[in-house]
Each structure stands twice: as structure tokens, then as C-alpha cells.
Amino acid sequence: MSTSTQEVEQDWMAGDEAAAESPRARSSSSSSRYKGVVPQPNGRWGAQIYERDARVWLGTFADEAAAARAYDVAALRFRGRSGAVNFPGPADAAEMAFLAARPKAEVVDMLRKHTYDDELRQALRSGGAGDRALALVPRVSLFEKAVTPSDVGRLNRLVVPKLHAEKHFPPLDEGADAAPPVLLAFEDVGGGKVWRFRYSFWSSSQSYVLTRGWSRFVREKGITAGDTVAFSQAAVSSTSGTDGEMDAKRRMFIECRKRKRKDDGGDDFCPDGGARVVRLFGANIAGSAIGASCMC
């Protein structure tokens, strides 16, 4: 929904029930015609949604429609497109991505503070299309690794399990000392920035590693030992069948979850402790783009 609350309201007014009855005509003592909206003693309106058995309060609103809209946003985040909504409309991919990229608790917080619209507009405006769109890229899992203390320590490198490195990463000319460094560029889906890591083989330890750039990423994303880094790859979408070059530039992803998690993707509403997920994705050898994002 790229439309503002006002626009939605107008659509609704012009739509069907404009002539039926005015919501403002009724008193707060009666129930709301909107799903997830409950009257408040003071004439205002509260919004709520249910997660499992528990009620999640979405805040109070002076405008009944605003409360309904808040419910809609929560429904989209909690239940996805399939969830019933007060103001049905064409699914907005950008907004869905915006929602998907944030913890439920954060979305709820924005609703309660009435800052959702602002945050959405701002996000869409500034790095917008780029990172959000990337977040929607279908991907398939490649492999995972639980990062060790040294992976997030002073060594400034991530050891990539040999088996997986050889299977999924570009081949490295380990013999040639003069070989140019292999760089992997990662585009940060969450922040829109681009990260670059050096990918190399350390003969001393006989291991494949991501070096330059890795520590900065770890620091900035707050990755800690025990988190799991999961690599995945953009699902094949044979765009132009003529150009076989895409093959060498397959976009790859990496995501990191906090150790404690007990649910995979299905994040239940958690006011505070949500599993933090850092996701990278990107592409290949010659320095194409790769990216990262955080979500709960």
C-alpha cells in the first residue's frame, strides 16, 4: 500500500459504503465496523491483532479508519498477503518488502507511535527500490556455518568450510601467487550500501577465507559467535536465454541468525528478543554485487 491513509479513506468513501453510514456518526460505545478495531472509552479507537492466542496491541487512534489501517499493516506483516484486511488493494511489493525486512515488534512499535507512514515513505524514498527489491529475490539455500569466535574476532576473516567453498564459490588459483585477488561485492539490502570482501585461500591453514571487509561487516551488523551464517543463491531466473554470461554472475546470499532461535523463518511476535538476522547476498567473482540485510 503506497497510498496514504487519506487516500485509502477517499477510496473507501468513493467506493461502496459512502452512502451507507458515516463512521463518525456513531459513538465510541458501539463496535467498530473494522476488523481489529475496538472502541475506547474516550471515543477514540484502539487497534489490535491476535498472534496465536495472545492479543497484540497496536495502539490507539483518534480516527477509526486510521486504526483500521494500523490493523491492516500488522496483518500484512503477521500474516502476509493472505490475511484479511480492512482496505483491500493491490499488494504493494515495496511495502511488503519493507515489512518483511523488519521484526514484528518494530512494526508494532511504529504503529503504536504512529510513525509507520513516515518510516515507510522514508525507506521507500532513500534506498528504496534497490534494496527492497533485492530482498524479494527468490533464493535457494546453499550452505550454512555457525560462526566461531575467531570468525568474529581479531583475525578479521571468516573461514569458509572447504567443501562448500569449493562447491559454491569461484575457483581460486591457489598455486599462482601472482593471481589477482578475488573480490566479492555485497550489496547491503537493509542499508543499501555495498560491501566488498576478499575471498582467498590460506595455504598455512589450508582454508578458504573471506578477509578484507569482513570485520567491518561483523562490527556493523553486530554478528557474534554462535550466530549462523547461511549462504543461498538467487533462484535461477533465466532472464535472457541468449546471454550465458549470467551463469558466472549468479547472485548469492548469506544470512546470519542468532543461535537461540527455535523457529526458522516463522517469527512470532517478540517484543524484545527477536532473532537477529543478517542477510547478505551477492554475486560472483569479478566483483559484481552482493548484498546484505537484517531482519528478525
Next chain:
DNA sequence: ATGTGTGTTGAT
């Protein structure tokens, strides 16, 4: 003093 949001219960 006022408004919020939870406790709780009964329906769907």
C-alpha cells in the same frame, strides 16, 4: 485527571 492497554470472558 485522563487515556491506554490489559484482564477476562463469551461468541464465532
Next chain:
DNA sequence: TCAACACACATG
């Protein structure tokens, strides 16, 4: 799951 209702508790 969901809303109606009462009121304990925040908030200023």
C-alpha cells in the same frame, strides 16, 4: 481467533 467490557495502571 476475535471483540466486548471493565478497570488497573500509566502518564502528565
